[in-house]
Amino acid sequence: MKQWRFWFVEHRGTLMALVIFVVMFLIYASNHPAGFGANMVQTASNKGVLLAFVAMAQSLVVITSGIDLSVGMVFTLTNCLASWLVVGSPAQVILGIIAVLAVGAVCGAINGCVVIYGRLQPIVATIATGAIYYGIALALRPFPGGTVNETIADALTGKLFNFIPASLVAMIAIVFVVWVPFSRSVAGRAAYAVGSSETAAYMSGVPIKRAKFFAYTLSGLLAGTGGLFLTFFTYTGEAAYASGNAYTLFSIASVVLGGVSLMGGKGSAIGAIFGALAFRTIGDLLFVFDFDPLWQPLFQGVVLLLAVSLSAFGLLRVRNRLDWFT
Amino acid sequence: MNAITARLSSFRRHLDPAVITAFACILLLLFLGSLYSRNFLSPEYLLQQLKVASFLGIIATGMMLVILLGQIDLSLPWVVTVGAMMSSAAAGFGHTGAMLAIPFGIFCGVLIGLVNGFGVAYLRIPSMIITLATNAVAQGLMVVYTGGFSPQDSASPTMRYLATGFIIPSIPNSVLCWIIVGAAAVFLMNRTGFGRSIYGIGNRERAAYLSGINTRRIVLTVFGISGGLAAFGGVLLAGYASKAAQSMGDAYLLPAIAAVVLGGTSILGGRGSYLGTVAGVLLITLLQSILSVMQMPEFGRQIIYGLVIIMMLLLYGRESLSR
Numbered sequence: 095m096k097q098w099r100f101w102f103v104e105h106r107g108t109l110m111a112l113v114i115f116v117v118m119f120l121i122y123a124s125n126h127p128a129g130f131g132a133n134m135v136q137t138a139s140n141k142g143v144l145l146a147f148v149a150m151a152q153s154l155v156v157i158t159s160g161i162d163l164s165v166g167m168v169f170t171l172t173n174c175l176a177s178w179l180v181v182g183s184p185a186q187v188i189l190g191i192i193a194v195l196a197v198g199a200v201c202g203a204i205n206g207c208v209v210i211y212g213r214l215q216p217i218v219a220t221i222a223t224g225a226i227y228y229g230i231a232l233a234l235r236p237f238p239g240g241t242v243n244e245t246i247a248d249a250l251t252g253k254l255f256n257f258i259p260a261s262l263v264a265m266i267a268i269v270f271v272v273w274v275p276f277s278r279s280v281a282g283r284a285a286y287a288v289g290s291s292e293t294a295a296y297m298s299g300v301p302i303k304r305a306k307f308f309a310y311t312l313s314g315l316l317a318g319t320g321g322l323f324l325t326f327f328t329y330t331g332e333a334a335y336a337s338g339n340a341y342t343l344f345s346i347a348s349v350v351l352g353g354v355s356l357m358g359g360k361g362s363a364i365g366a367i368f369g370a371l372a373f374r375t376i377g378d379l380l381f382v383f384d385f386d387p388l389w390q391p392l393f394q395g396v397v398l399l400l401a402v403s404l405s406a407f408g409l410l411r412v413r414n415r416l417d418w419f420t
Numbered sequence: 421m422n423a424i425t426a427r428l429s430s431f432r433r434h435l436d437p438a439v440i441t442a443f444a445c446i447l448l449l450l451f452l453g454s455l456y457s458r459n460f461l462s463p464e465y466l467l468q469q470l471k472v473a474s475f476l477g478i479i480a481t482g483m484m485l486v487i488l489l490g491q492i493d494l495s496l497p498w499v500v501t502v503g504a505m506m507s508s509a510a511a512g513f514g515h516t517g518a519m520l521a522i523p524f525g526i527f528c529g530v531l532i533g534l535v536n537g538f539g540v541a542y543l544r545i546p547s548m549i550i551t552l553a554t555n556a557v558a559q560g561l562m563v564v565y566t567g568g569f570s571p572q573d574s575a576s577p578t579m580r581y582l583a584t585g586f587i588i589p590s591i592p593n594s595v596l597c598w599i600i601v602g603a604a605a606v607f608l609m610n611r612t613g614f615g616r617s618i619y620g621i622g623n624r625e626r627a628a629y630l631s632g633i634n635t636r637r638i639v640l641t642v643f644g645i646s647g648g649l650a651a652f653g654g655v656l657l658a659g660y661a662s663k664a665a666q667s668m669g670d671a672y673l674l675p676a677i678a679a680v681v682l683g684g685t686s687i688l689g690g691r692g693s694y695l696g697t698v699a700g701v702l703l704i705t706l707l708q709s710i711l712s713v714m715q716m717p718e719f720g721r722q723i724i725y726g727l728v729i730i731m732m733l734l735l736y737g738r739e740s741l742s743r
Contacts, residue, residue, distance in 0.1 A: 208730060214733050217492070218681050222727075222729035222733070223726060225722045226730075229718075229722030230723065231719075232722060233717075233723075236719070335670075336667070336670070343552055343555075343556075346549070347552060350549055356546050356549065388564055390560075392557065392560025394560065395558075395559065395560040396557055398553040398556050399550075399554065403543060403550075409543070418544055419626040
């Protein structure tokens with residue numbers, strides 16, 4: 095009984111995100127003009143998975159109580175790179191994919207080094223590195239263009255057995271390859287420890303630097319995976335400043351919806367995934383209700399504002415006013 | 421005489437190494453620029469730079485107050501745009517509209533700022549999130565208002581005069597606006613209890629609360645001021661370009677934060693001087709201008725821009741090793 099309650103408290107944020115997502119998706123699916131079907135799920139999954147990758151990337155850093163404002167730019171950079179490299183023979187394609195993911199990880203590692211060894215505040219440091227990554231993306235693709243190996247692109251964005259969306263399967267696979275080992279490793283536990291109290295973690299001899307370095311590097315890797323998938327969906331590379339920025343901002347919103355505390359030390363990448371899927375579904379709700387698409391940004395904004403205001407209910411439980419200031 | 425030397429020595433003691441470094445970098449940039457072309461030291465060029473810097477300077481002033489609190493205002497891009505669009509829209513309503521254009525634009529910005537402040541101070545939502553949300557709402561409102569296109573309204577003559585005219589010969593009005601805003605900010609920060617409370621809250625809000633400061637009201641007010649200044653910057657920008665445009669504010673968020681931080685203000689709050697912010701604003705404007713005069717392609721500009729910020733922060737923005 096006790097065990098069960100601990101588990102529940104630990105995963106409350108993730109479960110909330112799951113519930114929001116399921117409710118939103120049911121409303122979305124039941125009103126969808128094409129009806130609930132494999133095609134609709136595939137489209138929704140393809141759209142949601144992109145943001146989910148970026149949100150996972152963001153959540154890893156946020157758990158260490160940092161923030162990564164360059165995720166969107168790493169996403170854009172790897173998109174541009176993939177439109178050059180993931181072409182040609184199967185061997186070239188595989189090498190290209192590895193190179194793209196490696197570049198993503200390197201971008202994350204650079205962020206990590208600047209934050210750990212440069213001792214700069216993550217928020218400012220990643221703004222600056224984000225500008226650098228965007229500059230490189232622009233150098234790679236001054237104009238939208240490029241191409242990608244269509245066989246693998248179609249395989250990863252289509253359906254398995256004519257039913258299951260492949261992108262969703264790919265994402266779950268990435269969760270098992272990246273997030274599950276990380277969260278169970280020493281570095282992963284240390285990341286949570288650093289996030290909840292860096293001083294206490296330091297005093298207890300937790301490997302702070304290793305934890306942060308892994309968190310930032312894996313964050314870059316995940317953002318790179320997102321960029322790779324973007325290339326698979328669009329078949330082109332584009333250094334779009336606005337879209338990179340939007341992904342950064344949406345990733346923060348998804349992480350918050352997914353129950354990851356911006357103070358650090360709380361939440362999980364799984365929660366961030368549900369947060370991202372919920373956020374995307376909310377954004378698309380207007381389409382199924384046949385509203386003017388002009389209203390979509392406003393609707394998305396108001397929902398976001400309400401969602402973040404809900405956290406204010408926690409104030410009602412505060413007994414001592416000094417607890418406001420933490 | 422004694423008083424002057426005493427003042428001088430206290431001035432020297434208060435000089436922040438960050439501010440000195442920033443000003444040294446400005447001189448270095450001017451020197452490098454003058455090697456490239458003699459025009460860099462001509463008064464016309466410098467005044468033109470000062471004029472471009474004044475828009476960023478006014479916007480960064482609000483951002484600095486928020487950062488001094490230890491918060492951040494990410495709603496800036498669309499508050500700037502709201503200020504520009506709403507003032508231009510009001511200018512379309514005949515004579516009274518033209519008169520009220522500037523106050524109305526600023527009023528809209530203050531309103532958004534107050535929503536931010538209410539969320540941060542009273543609902544205790546992290547500023548990064550609530551300002552992100554209000555930014556999205558402001559964007560949504562403007563998209564609905566304009567139909568997704570750049571609006572047809574143009575700036576009122578007063579706005580244009582404020583942004584491009586000259587009351588005092590050879591000193592652009594926008595620079596005067598920045599001087600007035602800056603002087604007010606310096607007075608507010610250094611000479612009033614309100615200003616001292618901002619620094620206090622930035623250092624430790626709990627301590628400020630326990631010393632009897634109404635911290636929530638101050639946070640609310642500061643966010644209101646920040647929104648108002650961002651909108652005022654938008655009004656001036658609309659006057660400068662003689663119309664508002666979609667996402668005209670996007671180019672100001674990162675430079676504003678960078679300018680404040682490069683000027684030695686701690687992003688954690690509680691520490692920083694306005695002189696530093698002035699230095700940061702000038703530094704960033706000069707850097708952008710020199711890169712564009714050298715016809716550096718956009719990608720090179722972005723990379724150098726990011727590298728310079730990181731380099732300068734590594735020079736003096738590092739946290740102490742001890743915890």
